[in-house]
Amino acid sequence: MKGEIITIGNELISGRVLDLNAWYAAGRLTASGLKVTRVTTVGDDPEKLSSAIRDAVEQSQFVIITGGLGATEDDITNEIAAKTLNRPLCLDREMLEQIKEYVQLRGMRMSASLEKMARMPQEAKPLNPKGNVCGFSLVENKVRLYFLPGVPDQMRYLLDEFVLPEILTHCKTLPVLRHRLLKLYGLSEPKIAEVLKKLPEKPDKIILGFYPHFPENHVTISLRGEDESTVIKELDKMEKEIRELLGSYIFATGTQSMEAVVGELLRRKGLSISVAESCTGGLIGNLLTDVPGSSDYFLGGAVVYSNTAKVELLDVSPATIEAHGAVSDQTVREMSGGVRVKFGSAIGVGVTGIAGPEGGTSEKPVGTVHVGLATEKEIFSRKYRFWGTRKQVKLNTAMMALDWVRRYLNGNPFLPGV
Amino acid sequence: MKGEIITIGNELISGRVLDLNAWYAAGRLTASGLKVTRVTTVGDDPEKLSSAIRDAVEQSQFVIITGGLGATEDDITNEIAAKTLNRPLCLDREMLEQIKEYVQLRGMRMSASLEKMARMPQEAKPLNPKGNVCGFSLVENKVRLYFLPGVPDQMRYLLDEFVLPEILTHCKTLPVLRHRLLKLYGLSEPKIAEVLKKLPEKPDKIILGFYPHFPENHVTISLRGEDESTVIKELDKMEKEIRELLGSYIFATGTQSMEAVVGELLRRKGLSISVAESCTGGLIGNLLTDVPGSSDYFLGGAVVYSNTAKVELLDVSPATIEAHGAVSDQTVREMSGGVRVKFGSAIGVGVTGIAGPEGGTSEKPVGTVHVGLATEKEIFSRKYRFWGTRKQVKLNTAMMALDWVRRYLNGNPFLPGV
Known part of the structure; x- marks a missing residue:
């Protein structure tokens, strides 16, 4: 399945803030076997945003859109999405209740700008109906659109917990792509590359990646294949060979931290x-x-x-x-x-x-x-x-x-x- | 002057590499008073690249394109640019000599794939005729296109030394763009927005931005104008008005941290x-x-x-x-x-x-x-x-x-x- 990412914000288009959302979403989608064909970044600019949404809907099967869902005047995504897709903006009662609850819990007062966050294009569904992070999805001409907040933590949470699983249920045969991440401390990247030259010849399809992550160094082993158990077996073998060479420099795998x-x-x-x-x-x-x-x-x-x-x-x-x-x-x-x-x-x-x-x-x-x-x-x-x-x-x-x-x-x- | 940025590469579109080129170019262009309206990232994909170039030429006064100028088979920018703009690919003698010299100096041999780097769309001009970093510019329907390598050091060098100065010579009256960043602690974003509604009517050109940065909240004041001293004066006035409303919640300006x-x-x-x-x-x-x-x-x-x-x-x-x-x-x-x-x-x-x-x-x-x-x-x-x-x-x-x-x-x- 092919898709696009649209990120929104003057802070991105002006280079004031690095676009970690596009990078994260692209990486997660790709790792799940989906193909990202384009990333478009626009400012808080109705015309550019509207044309980006229109273009993406024409050319993709899914679109991830981040930013502009908040309560301030520069948050225009809900409104522009509704206009672009010719749908009225409707107040979502469930989302409104959720916002009210959140606001009350924190001893804040409800306001028109907060209510704005609960107005979504007709037939949009909140992504996280029980939680307190706003975001919604809708389907236009069989294209699945996901609107996520620009706040990185919230974006990542909704993407991982709701968006990815939903997109994947709509994929019929997906190639298996599996990664291993090994975390090392105390060996420089060139040293690691040198040591790994001693590896026995590896299958062509296995890709090794090297990512400095100060003061750690990360090595990834990636393999794409038709059949999960074969992929896992080959990854296991490769990981074992790497461990034999790098030994106690490897302190963790996956998301585990040193502490x-x-x-x-x-x-x-x-x-x-x-x-x-x-x-x-x-x-x-x-x-x-x-x-x-x-x-x-x-x-x-x-x-x-x-x-x-x-x-x-x-x-x-x-x-x-x-x-x-x-x-x-x-x-x-x-x-x-x-x-x-x-x-x-x-x-x-x-x-x-x-x-x-x-x-x-x-x-x-x-x-x-x-x-x-x-x-x-x-x-x-x-x-x-x-x-x-x-x-x-x-x-x-x-x-x-x-x-x-x-x-x-x-x-x-x-x-x-x- | 309004412009766009196009970045090219499978490593970007797959999230394997963070797109620092788009971020750098956007920041440098904005800081020079130019307006970036869109950033588009595509993979090494002829169709997507071609449509990105076509779109950008239709909507902008300048376009910065990075990536795909190298010697490997996934480097397709020169060829696709020529096709998209209906120009033949022509061998640039000067560029060829330059590549030959570079190759000789390093004890390498000339090859067809290296020669490819000297083939550019008709009427394109090398950006840096005496250096050994490839990159070229051309003008299509009064739109200035700049093609830069994807290697960050080379991209930055050509952008700063050749592209920016050239774009700026074509700007008659360059607007001045200035920002203020105010850092707040202890007030939520909706509360800040509510408080700022009490601001005296602000000049249309002043743009307020709101950026949650847990646990801080950042407010930016941006103003574009013809004359620096007027811009600064208006920003000073706006900052003073905001400070009167938000008082001691503002703990710092600019890059200063709480500590x-x-x-x-x-x-x-x-x-x-x-x-x-x-x-x-x-x-x-x-x-x-x-x-x-x-x-x-x-x-x-x-x-x-x-x-x-x-x-x-x-x-x-x-x-x-x-x-x-x-x-x-x-x-x-x-x-x-x-x-x-x-x-x-x-x-x-x-x-x-x-x-x-x-x-x-x-x-x-x-x-x-x-x-x-x-x-x-x-x-x-x-x-x-x-x-x-x-x-x-x-x-x-x-x-x-x-x-x-x-x-x-x-x-x-x-x-x-x-």
Whole structure:
């Protein structure tokens, strides 16, 4: 089945905002075996929008339209769609009730501009009748049109939960397209490509994709075929061969995050953790607590930005800081050990470093980072050197600390330092 | 002058690659005072490309076309452009020499597919005759068409160095386009729209844009005009009127973040800060330390996820937690006061709440959050209720805590709680 995407917004047409909606929708539709033939972006401009809808209806079997469904005066999609398709705008009672409920729950007042959101072209159906995200579908000359909000989270939710499943029920024989996504940390993209040259010859139809996703690197394995079980078998074989070459650099598959992998390991082993953060400023704790249920194993952390805080909160010895500096193996060892004792956790992790852009010296340049990990029996520490902006150094440091926990719990060696 | 952008490539239409070329070109053209009315993306598909070119020529004064100029078999732009415009493909001697030179320099051999790159529609002119980046322009019915490579570096180079200057020489009086971006926190989009209805009648040419950017809301003011100083004056006037209506909800303009605004206020007043985080897990510290130089005012924080940690690290009284629970005004007051004393900072900020998805009760549902702020003289606290995913509740809580600091330092009242 062939389809088109129309994205709407002055912020897109003027280059102020990158059009992630078109990219996301195109990727999801393609991955489902559907073919996207055109993406058209127009501003909040009645004439251009109208002609884009008319064109798409003439040439496609489905059309995804995002943006302009909101309550403000620049939201014109409902009105223009109705005009273009020669349908009256009708008030959808169900949608109106939904908006009212949403508004009431948040202690807001109903208004004419909010009511506008419930006016849709005749015979349009709300996509998500029980939810509180607006969006609707309608059929014109056998072409299925889906109108979604421009807010990326809402667009993605409706596309994945309602639009894709509905389009797919109207496809008779769809080729099977399956992907694997492997997430790696600690190997650069050229290095990964070099290692994978050692792969045994792969079937022509298997496509490997390489996507840097700072500070991770993602490798995709894609295969299209007639028969699902054959496709899965070939993907399994290829994944196994890649795993043999890349080993413990692969930390997750699919949508799993590093912090979820670490959380799962801690939970499985019944271990608790606490963190001592200097240059990351709280990022490690923030990542760990992004995982639902993390309070089962994450006891807390100390963000010790100043030297006084390191001494006061974690019992780091002033003599250690004096002799070796706050950014040193010795300090990070005392931070990791100190936070472990303070919180009474099985594992204590510590990081200290220079995130930049200021604060570097020739001996300890920006990006110098020390990571430590303490258990009841031993303390490990190592020095790393990262490159990039302040936020990139922080993120790489946090990922390295989490990777240490993963490798420690899996019995893998830590990544080599400098 | 009005124009369009056409981007070409299967990698774009399938969502495998994000279309940075369209975004870059749209931004550069808009910033130069030109108006982009539509962006069309098609695959390496003769029919779709041909109709996109035909459409654009009918409706625009200039067209930027990127992609498909290379030597591989999926590069069809030159051929399709010639067919669509009913012109023969002619070998450009100058371009051919250039390609030969490039090839020789790199020790490659000339081939038919490389020669293909020098065949352009009749009367087309190479954009960059002395360089080694292919691209050409032609004029059809007074419409200027520019064909650029899809490789982002090359596209940007030709656009900035050759295309933009040439288009601009054909503009007689170029309109000036200026934007303002106002960032708001604590008012929903419909509320903002409602409040702005009270604006005195605005000049027709001023365009207001509304962009939710969770948990912030952004309002843009755009104006196009003949003369820069008049445009700026009118924007100033409009901004002032909007500020009168939205007051302290506006926390920043342009690219400034909440954490940068808070940091700037702390620095200006010579005050230091520390944070006590429960449900945010370190996010507030992480945001504050994203700002370069934040070590000047940020002393650190305690991530006290467990009750024991609240007691041990921040001297919260176990009796308080026992009597009112960890998620309560009483606890957050002791957390804020405790962290302030522990770190010796001028201001102590605390948050405690239920981020979800588990852990809610009928009395304290998911999204219940208490914020506290302590100074040497007094302690404030208030209860809020947020909606959304775990990450959204965390982010909203962190933003609210930062907004408290901003409002406290500016002498504005805190946002009303529940």
